[in-house]
Amino acid sequence: MIEVRGLTKQYGPVTAVDDLTFSVKPGVVTGFLGPNGAGKSTTMRMILGLDRPTSGEALIGGSSYKKLRKPLETVGALLDAKAVHPNRSAYNHLKWVAQTNGIPTSRVKEVLTMVGLQDVARKKVGGFSLGMGQRLGLATAMLGDPEVLLLDEPVNGLDPEGIRWVRTFLQALAAEGRTVLVSSHLLSEMALMADDLIVIGRGKLIAATSTAEFTQMAAGSLTRVRTDNIEEMSAALDSEGVEYSLGQDARGRDSILITGNDTDFIGKLAYTYGIPLSELTEQETSLEDAFMALTSDSVEYRAPGTTETSTQPAADKGDA
Numbered sequence: 608m609i610e611v612r613g614l615t616k617q618y619g620p621v622t623a624v625d626d627l628t629f630s631v632k633p634g635v636v637t638g639f640l641g642p643n644g645a646g647k648s649t650t651m652r653m654i655l656g657l658d659r660p661t662s663g664e665a666l667i668g669g670s671s672y673k674k675l676r677k678p679l680e681t682v683g684a685l686l687d688a689k690a691v692h693p694n695r696s697a698y699n700h701l702k703w704v705a706q707t708n709g710i711p712t713s714r715v716k717e718v719l720t721m722v723g724l725q726d727v728a729r730k731k732v733g734g735f736s737l738g739m740g741q742r743l744g745l746a747t748a749m750l751g752d753p754e755v756l757l758l759d760e761p762v763n764g765l766d767p768e769g770i771r772w773v774r775t776f777l778q779a780l781a782a783e784g785r786t787v788l789v790s791s792h793l794l795s796e797m798a799l800m801a802d803d804l805i806v807i808g809r810g811k812l813i814a815a816t817s818t819a820e821f822t823q824m825a826a827g828s829l830t831r832v833r834t835d836n837i838e839e840m841s842a843a844l845d846s847e848g849v850e851y852s853l854g855q856d857a858r859g860r861d862s863i864l865i866t867g868n869d870t871d872f873i874g875k876l877a878y879t880y881g882i883p884l885s886e887l888t889e890q891e892t893s894l895e896d897a898f899m900a901l902t903s904d905s906v907e908y909r910a911p912g913t914t915e916t917s918t919q920p921a922a923d924k925g926d927a
């Protein structure tokens with residue numbers, strides 16, 4: 608169990624983490640989602656005692672990291688898979704970590720086998736592919752057979768097979784009753800991997816819920832409208848205070864995407880204003896759409912020309 612209470616981190620004028628409170632339960636994979644700069648890494652570093660909170664606390668199994676008697680046997684972490692000496696072999700790296708933490712060296716072989724690196728154990732880490740480096744990072748995290756795992760972007764840069772392997776590996780560890788917190792910006796991957804989600808934006812908590820509920824939070828209320836009278840329809844929506852964005856559907860046709868209102872309401876509204884519609888459909892919302900919609904106010908840097916909400920990119924994906 609990980610418990611974060613009122614956690615705050617200020618870097619000068621920047622509030623990287625802003626009064627975060629959430630808990631991560633054992634037995635499931637919990638995804639830690641947020642746009643770039645949302646504060647995920649800073650939060651994980653504070654949980655691991657690598658950064659001191661400005662206020663608040665983070666507890667692992669009821670204790671702060673600093674108070675853990677055998678930290679590696681309580682929590683395993685993967686923050687930066689490249690932080691390994693390139694001239695060291697995988698075996699020697701793990702042996703060194705084991706010895707400096709009072710873990711028997713016999714455990715090294717076990718974790719190498721667990722992640723499928725037994726055949727390259729004596730090879731220098733500098734020659735490892737990204738996927739092999741991530742496996743070594745996971746082996747290091749598992750050395751102390753910890754109850755809690757904290758992994759920062761473990762699938763970043765991996766090919767589909769590598770991603771699938773990490774997913775299966777982490778789900779199996781969670782099924783053993785461990786607490787697994789995984790940060791990622793790959794939302795589609797989180798939808799497959801995580802049962803629960805902690806979503807943050809600009810350091811603040813946006814949602815702490817099951818993946819299914821999170822998707823539903825923004826789902827069902829996204830409506831696509833096509834009409835030859837886009838300007839009149841936009842004016843009608845404006846005067847009724849309805850939120851919408853203009854975009855194109857998969858076939859490049861101009862359309863209006865409306866959030867927060869169902870098709871019944873929009874259909875009646877169009878009728879009242881005497882606007883003929885060519886299309887009025889409810890859109891399926893993917894996890895990615897839900898994430899974009901709920902974090903759209905929290906994105907630190909937005910590329911020029913990108914839209915305020917998910918609704919226009921969602922239109923590009925058509926009916927996918």
Ligand SMILES: Nc1ncnc2c1ncn2[C@@H]1O[C@H](COP(=O)(O)OP(=O)(O)OP(=O)(O)O)[C@@H](O)[C@H]1O
Nearest residue numbers: 618621622623641642643644645646647648649650
């Ligand atoms: N050591 C630091 N000094 C000053 N500002 C920092 C420091 N570390 C992080 N920040 C700022 O804190 C905010 C949160 O950063 P953090 O790296 O935790 O976000 P993140 O969600 O992990 O982002 P990403 O997905 O890009 O890794 C950002 O605005 C970042 O610039």
